Amino acid sequence: MAFMIAQRAFIKLYLISMVEEHHGYGYEMLEEMKARFESFGYSPPQSEIYRALHELVHDGVLYRTKQLKGNDPKVDFQEIVIYHFTDDGHEKANLYKKQVKVDLDRCIGMLTKAATDNYK
Amino acid sequence: MAFMIAQRAFIKLYLISMVEEHHGYGYEMLEEMKARFESFGYSPPQSEIYRALHELVHDGVLYRTKQLKGNDPKVDFQEIVIYHFTDDGHEKANLYKKQVKVDLDRCIGMLTKAATDNYK
DNA sequence: CGATGAACAGTATGTTCATAG
DNA sequence: CTATGAACATACTGTTCATCG
Numbered sequence: 001m002a003f004m005i006a007q008r009a010f011i012k013l014y015l016i017s018m019v020e021e022h023h024g025y026g027y028e029m030l031e032e033m034k035a036r037f038e039s040f041g042y043s044p045p046q047s048e049i050y051r052a053l054h055e056l057v058h059d060g061v062l063y064r065t066k067q068l069k070g071n072d073p074k075v076d077f078q079e080i081v082i083y084h085f086t087d088d089g090h091e092k093a094n095l096y097k098k099q100v101k102v103d104l105d106r107c108i109g110m111l112t113k114a115a116t117d118n119y120k
Numbered sequence: 121m122a123f124m125i126a127q128r129a130f131i132k133l134y135l136i137s138m139v140e141e142h143h144g145y146g147y148e149m150l151e152e153m154k155a156r157f158e159s160f161g162y163s164p165p166q167s168e169i170y171r172a173l174h175e176l177v178h179d180g181v182l183y184r185t186k187q188l189k190g191n192d193p194k195v196d197f198q199e200i201v202i203y204h205f206t207d208d209g210h211e212k213a214n215l216y217k218k219q220v221k222v223d224l225d226r227c228i229g230m231l232t233k234a235a236t237d238n239y240k
Numbered sequence: 241c242g243a244t245g246a247a248c249a250g251t252a253t254g255t256t257c258a259t260a261g
Numbered sequence: 262c263t264a265t266g267a268a269c270a271t272a273c274t275g276t277t278c279a280t281c282g
């Protein structure tokens with residue numbers, strides 16, 4: 001058993017949730033996570049987001065489609081990669097989320113214990 | 121800012137507390153940590169304990185003395201390394217603990233947030 | 241087996257670079 | 262500046278090996 005939850009797993013968890021809510025693309029989800037955790041002084045590195053997305057694709061949870069950002073191609077030619085769940089992606093994702101939840105609770109327990117054990 | 125607290129810092133925190141309470145030696149403190157976190161499925165590796173102790177010595181927080189385990193040398197010749205605070209070791213340790221506390225709370229906050237954000 | 245230490249190997253992570261529009 | 266991807270370097274961790282009594 002590893003000591004703490006891996007950053008990768010933490011990010012994957014949010015990516016799954018964000019794809020559930022609004023089939024997003026990498027950069028957008030990166031910015032969303034940065035905003036969410038800015039107050040914690042945590043800024044997820046760009047490379048980790050893409051690696052996590054690639055892994056989720058590799059694991060058969062997500063698949064990719066490409067499209068141009070904005071409805072009018074004349075205005076913005078920026079190509080973006082949109083992520084969707086595969087046929088059994090939701091099932092796989094829920095299983096993964098369950099596993100992460102266990103680890104999440106375990107980590108919270110350990111850190112809370114450390115806070116009470118060492119600061120009396 | 122790193123994502124999560126490092127295992128090393130987590131272990132150092134406990135080592136400092138254990139030295140405060142009963143000038144212990146490496147193996148003993150390893151076993152104590154193992155026992156404390158057995159229910160979490162976490163078993164701190166032996167190498168990390170010693171590395172952490174070496175770093176605390178290197179950082180001028182602790183110094184080492186050697187002695188034979190057991191009062192009667194004829195019974196047990198096992199040599200053990202006892203750790204003590206240096207002159208300004210307590211001061212340094214308290215500063216370190218303060219810093220770790222901040223990080224500990226930050227990590228608990230992030231993990232708790234993740235638990236509420238992704239499991240509704 | 242208890243006790244300490246070091247070497248080695250792998251992997252996760254952070255930084256930088258590359259490309260494109 | 263948005264957007265994606267890969268390369269590179271390294272810090273951290275886990276496993277194994279070495280030694281001693």
